[in-house]
Every structure is written in C-alpha cells, then in structure tokens.
Amino acid sequence: MEANLPRPISAATSPFAAFTFNVRFPFIINQIKANNLLAPSQRNKLDDLLQEIAVGAVPQREDVFYAEDRVYWQTFLAAHAGKRYVDIPFFEAEAYIYYRVIHIVDYKHSGLDPFYRIKADSLEQHRGFAEAAASRHMQQPPVFEVTYFTSLLHAALWGNSADLSQLETNDALVNPALRNNLVIDDSSALRRLLTTGPTKELDFIADNAGLELLADLFLIDYLLTTGQVSRVNLHLKAYPTFVSDATIPDVAGHLAILRSLRHRPLTQFVDRLESYRVGGRLQLLDHPFWNSPCHFTSLPQAITQGFNRNTVLIFKGDANYRRLFEDREWPYTTSLEGMLEYLKHPCFSIRTLKSEIVLGLTEHEVRRLFDADKDWLTNGKYGLIMGNPTYF
Structure with a gap:
C-alpha cells in the first residue's frame, strides 16, 4: 500500500x-x-x-x-x-x-458460544429454502456450467446480507427483491481464473454462519465436484466473534442440523461434503489471527505458507474487506491497482456493503449511488464481487 x-x-x-x-x-x-x-x-x-x-x-x-x-x-x-x-x-x-x-x-x-442460538436459528428458520436449494443442487451433473456457477456465486454474495450482528438483516439470499445491485462485478474474471490454466486450489476465508455458510458450502461443493479446484482450504474463526462469524464447530453443527432434517438431497449433500473432508479435498482450518485486531497486510507466515502456488484467495464479507484495506478512510474512487499486491496471489472479495468503506468506483457511480440511496454503504442491499486487477 x-x-x-x-x-x-x-x-x-x-x-x-x-x-x-x-x-x-x-x-x-x-x-x-x-x-x-x-x-x-x-x-x-x-x-x-x-x-x-x-x-x-x-x-x-x-x-x-x-x-x-x-x-x-x-x-x-x-x-x-x-x-x-x-x-x-x-x-x-x-x-x-x-x-x-x-x-x-x-x-x-x-465451550459456551454466546452466539450459538441465533446462528442455529438462522439456519433452522429457513428449512424450506435449504431443502429447495439442495434439491436443485444435487440434480446438477458433475460438469462445470457457467450459469449455475454464477448463480451459486451470487447466492454466496447475497447470503452475506444475513449478518446477525446487524440490527436489521436483509435475507437477500431468500428474497431477491432485496438485492438492489452489484456495484462491482468481477465474477467473469473469477470464473476464468478457476477454469483455465493449471488446476487451482481455493483458500476461502469465511465470514458468517447460518444462511451465508450454507451458500458458501454449496459453492465449495460445486467447485470440488466439477473438478475446477483440487482442494478447498476453508478458513474459519478460532472462537466465536462478531456475533455470526463461522467457526469449525459451526460447520459441524450446521451439517448436523441439515442431516437432522431427513431430507434426502440435503443428506446427500452433507455426505458428499464429509467425503471431501475425510479425503482431504476440503480442509477446515482456523487460526487466532483471524480473531485478532490485525489487518491482512500483516498475515502471518503460519497462514501464508499454507497457500499453494496456484491458490486463489476468496475473502467473504464486510469485515474481511475492511481488513484487506486496513479499514481506512479511502476515497471511494481509489484505484485498486497495486492495492492487494501484498497477498502475492489472485484474490477476490465477495461482500455486501455494511460499513463505510469501498474502493474502485468512478465519481459518476458514487454520485449515482448516493442519489439513489443515502444509506447504500451500510444497509447490506448493495454488493460487490471484486478481484485484484493484476491477475485479470
């Protein structure tokens, strides 16, 4: 920087x-x-x-x-x-x-997770959505298809709107009417990275449990099943924080909840994820750095040494975006060129906007957004799929 x-x-x-x-x-x-x-x-x-x-x-x-x-x-x-x-x-x-x-x-x-109840409730209250999504997902052939991949990517994005630390959650994943627009959309660049050249690994830095974690797992499962990535390292918090941030026990607990619904496609989905975990293609990792007050400009070697040469990094959510740019008062029109070079890997942020930081916009876009919605920076109705332009 x-x-x-x-x-x-x-x-x-x-x-x-x-x-x-x-x-x-x-x-x-x-x-x-x-x-x-x-x-x-x-x-x-x-x-x-x-x-x-x-x-x-x-x-x-x-x-x-x-x-x-x-x-x-x-x-x-x-x-x-x-x-x-x-x-x-x-x-x-x-x-x-x-x-x-x-x-x-x-x-x-x-072992008391003070936020467990509201995290579990957020998943159980959307049983119908989970069952419908699993039914559709398990019917997909194990061949990569752009339209379905894009739908999963957008689901992972809008699942981020259901942040349980907010006083009003949008559930834009469930209700498309709440999805106002994408202010940055580099999804085609992410697709090209994952589908061309050597087979990639994916290091996926998670954000929220509940519906967002479910959407993330559908995306991860699809990339593994279609062979677009050889392995996914799912990075989670070492202990509960920010109300709904996901931990390794949250993943296990969510899969147990899905299995308990006794819905055949959901059970098949859980079984397949478990097979990837047992076989080493899906790794659940945590580290106390993810809970720390530090920004990603100081990622420790204990984490970065685990990044494969062909790794693509995906950072989910608002807090992770803030940490990418040290949560500073950047002008909204700040160019992204060179800003994320310190990561030394292609990286993408998938985030709905819930705090007063965003980079990479034009002055015209900023004026349009403020004219349309004075709270666009913080209400979770606007999203971005933003990549490091060096790797486009």
Whole structure:
C-alpha cells in the first residue's frame, strides 16, 4: 500500500461506527444475556464492559489474553491502552470488544458460544429454502456450467446480507427483491481464473454462519465436484466473534442440523461434503489471527505458507474487506491497482456493503449511488464481487 495512508475509520468520524458503540453493542450484549445461562458474575462483567465502552477507556490489562494470540493483543494495548473506544480504529475496537466477551463467558474452558442460538436459528428458520436449494443442487451433473456457477456465486454474495450482528438483516439470499445491485462485478474474471490454466486450489476465508455458510458450502461443493479446484482450504474463526462469524464447530453443527432434517438431497449433500473432508479435498482450518485486531497486510507466515502456488484467495464479507484495506478512510474512487499486491496471489472479495468503506468506483457511480440511496454503504442491499486487477 502507498506511504501516505488515509486515517483509520473510527467512531470519532464515522456515523456508522458511532451507531455501533451507542446502539448495536448494547443490543448485542443484552441479547447474549437473554440467550445464555450465565453466572451473575458474568452478567455483571458484561454490564461493566458496556459501561466501559460508553464512558471509559481501553484498560491496561493482559489477564484476558490467551497464550496463542497474546502477541496480537499486546501490540493492540501498546497502541491504544488508556484511549477512549471512539478514538481508536473502529475494526480494532470491535475485535477487542468481542474478544472480551469470549473471555467473560470463559469460552476456552466452558465451550459456551454466546452466539450459538441465533446462528442455529438462522439456519433452522429457513428449512424450506435449504431443502429447495439442495434439491436443485444435487440434480446438477458433475460438469462445470457457467450459469449455475454464477448463480451459486451470487447466492454466496447475497447470503452475506444475513449478518446477525446487524440490527436489521436483509435475507437477500431468500428474497431477491432485496438485492438492489452489484456495484462491482468481477465474477467473469473469477470464473476464468478457476477454469483455465493449471488446476487451482481455493483458500476461502469465511465470514458468517447460518444462511451465508450454507451458500458458501454449496459453492465449495460445486467447485470440488466439477473438478475446477483440487482442494478447498476453508478458513474459519478460532472462537466465536462478531456475533455470526463461522467457526469449525459451526460447520459441524450446521451439517448436523441439515442431516437432522431427513431430507434426502440435503443428506446427500452433507455426505458428499464429509467425503471431501475425510479425503482431504476440503480442509477446515482456523487460526487466532483471524480473531485478532490485525489487518491482512500483516498475515502471518503460519497462514501464508499454507497457500499453494496456484491458490486463489476468496475473502467473504464486510469485515474481511475492511481488513484487506486496513479499514481506512479511502476515497471511494481509489484505484485498486497495486492495492492487494501484498497477498502475492489472485484474490477476490465477495461482500455486501455494511460499513463505510469501498474502493474502485468512478465519481459518476458514487454520485449515482448516493442519489439513489443515502444509506447504500451500510444497509447490506448493495454488493460487490471484486478481484485484484493484476491477475485479470
């Protein structure tokens, strides 16, 4: 990235970030208390955390760190201890608050995912959609077909609108009327990359559980079944965060839910995914970096050394997009040329817009979008399938 970087997005300057601290976090923490059997001391600590966010500052304390990710959070404290949450970079503050929640519920020892209920509910409440999608999917021949691939890619995109950390989810995957438009569409470039030249591996950095994860798994299954990729490495969070972000236990739990519906196409779909996992063509991976406050400009070697020479990277969702560009106040017309060279692989972001950052647009497009919808940056009704132009 360039030397003269824009300042990080923070609640001091971003209306959406300020809304998150003032409205979304109180809602989320109260939701945790309502959905989980917590000890009185844990409830008190959650209340204290809310008070700390509202009027306090980041405390200088290391007793909340796990050994495996201490290095990330020590760096965070060195930069931000003593500062108000609204004055530090928005993404880093969000990541830290969710990390604190996980410590309060003692996830590493209790195994309690404070967001499990709403993640499971989001899948179970759409049983009809899941069954219809599986019926259609399992009838597809094992030969790559552009139209069906594109439909799965768009399903993976609009599944990202069902983000359970938002106060209002759009479920654009289920309801096409909620899909306003794609502001960037590099899907043909992604298709060419996956279908030409040497067989690729796919490193897929997941975002949300629930409907989005289901849509992602249909896409992954199709690429493996048609032989367009030799292997998929599905990267997941090491522990629950950002309400609906997917973990390895979420994948297992979702597949168990799908199997429990006793719908033959869904069972066949789950069986095939399990066969790919057992055979090594589908790997479920996690790493504490994905939960850290760090951006992808500092991806650790422990992750990048696993990228095959012919790997294509797909980053799902809003938070991953923010981390690609360090969640800074980039002008919307910033060129994408050279911006993602640090990844050293072709990469794509598949995301519905739910925060105040987007690059690669023209001035005319920006004016048109603001004229059409003043909330287009944050309401999840606009999406992008954006690739690194170096590899087109």
